[in-house]
Amino acid sequence: MAKTIAVVGAGLMGSGIAQSLAMAGKEVRLYDISEAALDKGLASIQKSLSRFIKAGKLSEQDAKQTLQRIRTATGLQEAVQDVDVVIEAVPEDLTLKKDVFQQLDRYTKQEAILATNTSELSVTALAAATARPDKVIGMHWFNPAPVMKLIEIVKGETTSDDTVAAIQRLSEEIGKETVIVKDRQGFVTTRAIAAHMIECIRMYEEGIASAEDIDKAVRLGLNYPMGPLELADMVGLDTMLFVSENLTEAYGDRFRAPQLLRKLVEAGYLGRKTGRGFYTYNE
Numbered sequence: 001m002a003k004t005i006a007v008v009g010a011g012l013m014g015s016g017i018a019q020s021l022a023m024a025g026k027e028v029r030l031y032d033i034s035e036a037a038l039d040k041g042l043a044s045i046q047k048s049l050s051r052f053i054k055a056g057k058l059s060e061q062d063a064k065q066t067l068q069r070i071r072t073a074t075g076l077q078e079a080v081q082d083v084d085v086v087i088e089a090v091p092e093d094l095t096l097k098k099d100v101f102q103q104l105d106r107y108t109k110q111e112a113i114l115a116t117n118t119s120e121l122s123v124t125a126l127a128a129a130t131a132r133p134d135k136v137i138g139m140h141w142f143n144p145a146p147v148m149k150l151i152e153i154v155k156g157e158t159t160s161d162d163t164v165a166a167i168q169r170l171s172e173e174i175g176k177e178t179v180i181v182k183d184r185q186g187f188v189t190t191r192a193i194a195a196h197m198i199e200c201i202r203m204y205e206e207g208i209a210s211a212e213d214i215d216k217a218v219r220l221g222l223n224y225p226m227g228p229l230e231l232a233d234m235v236g237l238d239t240m241l242f243v244s245e246n247l248t249e250a251y252g253d254r255f256r257a258p259q260l261l262r263k264l265v266e267a268g269y270l271g272r273k274t275g276r277g278f279y280t281y282n283e
């Protein structure tokens with residue numbers, strides 16, 4: 001049973017993953033490249049825990065204990081040397097992730113499992129960067145990690161059944177549901193959401209309805225929690241373009257980025273993070 005888990009990268013996903021694990025009683029080592037990044041990660045964990053308390057879903061005492069179970073480190077070796085599982089959540093860049101996996105391979109116990117939270121990069125390629133390709137696996141979380149139920153487990157070409165079973169067990173121990181998918185571009189969730197979003201952007205481009213009405217139609221008619229265009233703005237239009245290009249390479253024209261998506265990105269309108277995407281944000 002995995003007792004101590006390292007999370008590498010304390011950004012949006014890494015901090016949420018660390019929090020989910022600690023809330024479920026796991027000892028966590030949280031690593032990032034700077035103190036500033038770790039402080040930011042811890043602040044977002046504290047904010048999220050306060051929301052749980054306010055909603056009556058967590059006691060003050062449990063929140064305090066959760067925080068005590070998260071130990072931060074700015075040295076990678078120190079963070080990972082004694083853990084059973086590492087979950088990598090550094091930016092979506094294959095070269096960077098390969099480099100991180102090589103270091104993890106060097107610094108962790110031989111039997112440790114190395115998992116990646118990539119949304120769409122090749123788990124198999126990351127496995128090949130290590131001397132333990134059978135112990136490398138995709139553990140794809142969703143934002144916000146402490147709330148979202150699913151973990152999409154990605155079995156690389158070389159991932160062993162034991163590794164899949166161990167990550168399935170860990171996910172269940174912390175109260176998550178799992179699906180097991182092959183290591184194919186976009187897995188299930190990224191491929192499904194991209195197809196949906198790209199088709200809705202095309203409808204907007206064709207002038208079939210306003211952005212507001214497309215989002216409203218999908219929210220109220222299909223019962224999705226968010227409309228596709230507001231969701232694209234939240235994810236980031238640059239990220240959506242990157243996903244669409246990789247899916248086009250894998251599956252052909254049906255994933256080709258609509259002109260409008262490309263032009264918005266070229267204009268620097270990347271969604272919420274730049275204050276403008278399909279919508280304009282004032283805060």
Ligand SMILES: NC(=O)c1ccc[n+]([C@@H]2O[C@H](COP(=O)([O-])OP(=O)(O)OC[C@H]3O[C@@H](n4cnc5c(N)ncnc54)[C@H](O)[C@@H]3O)[C@@H](O)[C@H]2O)c1
Nearest residue numbers: 009010011012013014032033037089090091092118119143
């Ligand atoms: N944002 C999402 O909704 C979402 C959902 C599922 C999966 N993902 C995936 O999770 C991963 C992380 O995404 P994010 O949104 O948390 O990004 P982010 O930019 O919020 O966080 C990345 C963190 O990694 C740190 N970092 C950079 N280089 C590092 C290194 N060498 N070692 C350790 N830390 C390093 C950064 O300082 C930053 O804190 C990506 O692979 C992404 O595709 C994202």
